[in-house]
Amino acid sequence: MSGRESSIDTIQRELTAFARRARHKASQLHPDLSLVTYSILDxxxxxxxxxxxDVASYFMLDKSTVSRQVGALEKLGLLVRETDPDDQRGQILRPTEAGLTLLREAAEQRRLSFTERFTDWDDEDVARFADYLARYGAAD
Structure with missing residues (x-):
């Protein structure tokens, strides 16, 4: 295996572990909240x-999947449906005050977690990592 192939294997393994940790963290925010529902609310x-x-398109999900997730968020009191002012047949989905509170708390927990994780990194390493992640994400 070449050095590049080995590096790609490491990246895949680490990103998979990152996704698993993210799913676990989402469940800690609210026992009935998955990473998907949290991401939709965000x-x-x-x-x-x-x-x-728009949610289905953004996350590349089937409309039925989004419908179930939206229903779960609505049932938890974390989102509300409003009539779309531009199209009376459509609905705009918005977080409720409880949903906004959950998102604020989650953002603070994430910030603390990332700050702690990067304690031993110098500013240049953090900036370089941020640039690499943005570059990787831009490929989509």
């Missing part, structure tokens, strides 16, 4: 509300 907040079709 996207709604980031965009100031959005349609279910």
């Amino acid at each position: 996207l709604m907040n980031e965009r100031g509300g959005c349609r279910a079709a």
Whole structure:
């Protein structure tokens, strides 16, 4: 195995472990919240509300999957459906105050976790890592 192949294997392994940790952290925020439902709620907040079709497109999910996740968030009191002012047939999904509180608490927990993780990294290493992650994400 070449050095590049070995590095790609390491990247795959580490990103998989990162995703597993993220799923676990999401379940710690709320026992009924999966990483998918948390991510959907976060996207709604980031965009100031959005349609279910936008969520499906963004995450490349089937509409039925999004519908189930949205239903779960609604049942938990974390999101509300509002009539789309531009299309009375459509709905805009927005986090409720409880959803916003959960997102704020989660953001603070993530910030603390990342800050702790990077304690031994110098500023240049953190900046370089951020650039690499942005570059990797831009490929999509």
